[in-house]
Amino acid sequence: DTAVSQTPKYLVTQMGNDKSIKCEQNLGHDTMYWYKQDSKKFLKIMFSYNNKELIINETVPNRFSPKSPDKAHLNLHINSLELGDSAVYFCASRLSGRNTEAFFGQGTRLTVV
């Protein structure tokens, strides 16, 4: 069983389109994250949810909207995609307040053409 699963793994789309990436974790964690990894491999945090509540919202264009329907799911919707949105997007989850690592999904490579 995959602990943190993201879908899709690859996404190629045209500029201006709207797309969603889904993430689910079966670890019982209370905190979930979205990270963007650019072409230089830098991992930048975008959002974090704790118990379905948004607790971290970095400087991200408002075209990006996270949604957490329950503690096990954190989806990312992107409106009006731009070329600069091309990157690998990682979902991760963690149990807050403990010395436990974050578990990552396999990443979604988004290519905007």
Place this chain on the structure above:
Amino acid sequence: AQTVTQSQPEMSVQEAETVTLSCTYDTSENNYYLFWYKQPPSRQMILVIRQEAYKQQNATENRFSVNFQKAAKSFSLKISDSQLGDTAMYFCAFTGIQGAQKLVFGQGTRLTINP
């Protein structure tokens, strides 16, 4: 704000050698957690080792060990008897235990193990 700095963008060693990757961080918190993650070409993020700031003893996991210097805010990773499969990007990461507990990553070090 917490920051994590990895000053070595790339490193390359021969198989079986020992290599040390550097990491420094900045925080005003007294208790926190530090991690090293590995990202091979498969893209999967894999935990290598973790350290709790209130523990003075350096963490070890088989061939991987850390040198944690709390006063200097330094957290280096030593890989002994390096293997070809250690070739990957390595990321140092920090999370506090207060507030939002943001998990912050360094810029990464690309490590290549040569045969």
